[in-house]
């Protein structure tokens with residue numbers, strides 16, 4: 001099933017105009033369980049970005065093993081194959097180029113069966129032991145504390161994949177099949193009724209899934225194929241239609257960032273005990289340390305999600321439902337999407353295991369759980385954090401693009417002609433209508449409208465929309481006086497705008513022509529296009545119509 005072309009249809013443009021993008025209060029906490037604001041997470045993310053990217057591109061973290069042909073256990077998933085080139089995965093075939101610790105002799109034969117079946121003394125066990133220094137047999141790993149199937153990565157059909165050669169981006173996968181997967185995942189959010197703390201657990205589960213979904217949507221909008229230029233570039237309209245217009249989805253991405261960050265923070269004390277193969281050990285540990293030391297415990301309070309009196313059954317249910325989410329990735333009919341879907345769900349599953357299964361008061365369980373993490377869980381955890389880090393960076397990028405478009409500097413000439421006299425008159429007309437309607441609407445009616453626009457998440461404080469029209473005073477006389485003052489100021493503003501626009505026009509046209517001429521000349525003589533169109537800001541005068 002493919003959904004190859006995305007054009008800005010009317011729905012998108014309307015969505016863009018009515019956007020909620022700027023209505024998130026960046027100084028609010030991300031959620032009741034996170035003692036950190038959106039702004040603080042943005043700063044943390046900026047500080048760790050370079051080290052994290054370097055870490056994820058290192059030979060140790062950039063390879064992953066996965067069985068891309070595992071059968072979907074939920075339904076017959078043969079009704080839609082993604083045949084786009086972008087859906088495919090390039091697997092590693094040139095083994096000679098791989099670092100020593102990924103060589104088949106060290107990994108163990110790919111024809112061996114799953115980990116559980118693996119002989120305790122075989123090379124793969126030794127390799128994993130070397131990573132975590134557990135000295136424990138793999139068959140000992142308790143499956144009752146896992147939030148994913150950790151055998152997924154060792155099946156006989158598992159292939160080795162270089163993640164840097166297969167970035168997560170727009171693939172064209174979508175339609176009924178992808179929709180079915182998402183709706184099945186959201187249905188997993190139906191917990192047994194009547195359990196204590198059910199709503200918090202349900203809320204956490206929903207946020208995790210929605211944040212994961214939003215993060216994918218952000219990546220595919222950030223790296224979208226522009227079919228005209230053949231380049232991968234950010235698509236603001238697509239981002240707004242899928243994520244930007246939904247503050248709860250943006251919030252959920254930040255929530256997921258906090259969850260995974262806290263899990264990483266929790267394993268930091270055990271970092272010296274990890275052994276990442278002699279060659280890269282020190283370098284990897286330094287980088288991990290640089291990243292994790294920027295995080296702190298307040299980012300997320302896992303104890304608030306699973307309340308103390310929470311019954312074990314509800315926790316078991318949470319675990320098995322999340323396991324289902326990781327399993328349903330086998331039904332994704334686009335290999336590239338399945339790869340990243342599996343990595344991220346495994347990353348979340350690992351974070352949940354660290355957060356919810358470790359008993360802080362019991363040092364033995366801590367060491368036991370962290371010590372038994374497999375290489376794949378660790379890679380998935382870091383890669384998932386990397387995906388979320390990029391999502392947050394992208395949200396900030398899209399916000400800048402959004403601001404630019406709103407201020408009209410993206411297309412100055414178009415914006416100039418859009419703001420011609422007639423559209424100003426139209427805006428002024430709307431404004432008069434709005435003023436009169438506002439005067440005639442009773443206080444109760446206004447409150448009703450405001451309440452109907454309230455959002456699903458109570459903890460997400462959305463600043464009330466600023467009313468630019470002055471509040472009508474009690475008397476009818478002063479209402480008409482206010483309306484008259486507003487309208488005269490609008491008419492004056494309109495005339496000022498037109499006057500300034502005609503003054504600025506020759507200069508803006510000259511700058512635009514010069515910019516284009518530079519570009520054309522560079523293209524003609526074949527040098528890099530170093531002159532950006534927005535090098536010089538054009539003179540713009542903002543229209544302040546009320």
Ligand SMILES: Cc1cc2nc3c(=O)[nH]c(=O)nc-3n(C[C@H](O)[C@H](O)[C@H](O)COP(=O)(O)OP(=O)(O)OC[C@H]3O[C@@H](n4cnc5c(N)ncnc54)[C@H](O)[C@@H]3O)c2cc1C
Pocket residue numbers: 003168169170171172173174175178179181182209210211213214215216217220242249329332336337338340341
């Ligand atoms: C596991 C998986 C991985 C994928 N990876 C990729 C990829 O790498 N590249 C790619 O191009 N496509 C990928 N896709 C496809 C992509 O997620 C969309 O399904 C596809 O682009 C079609 O989008 P859509 O607008 O029809 O709505 P969908 O994204 O399919 O969403 C279905 C419905 O869910 C609701 N919804 C949407 N987002 C959220 C949210 N964050 N929170 C709550 N509700 C929401 C909306 O009501 C929406 O109509 C993947 C799909 C899956 C299932």
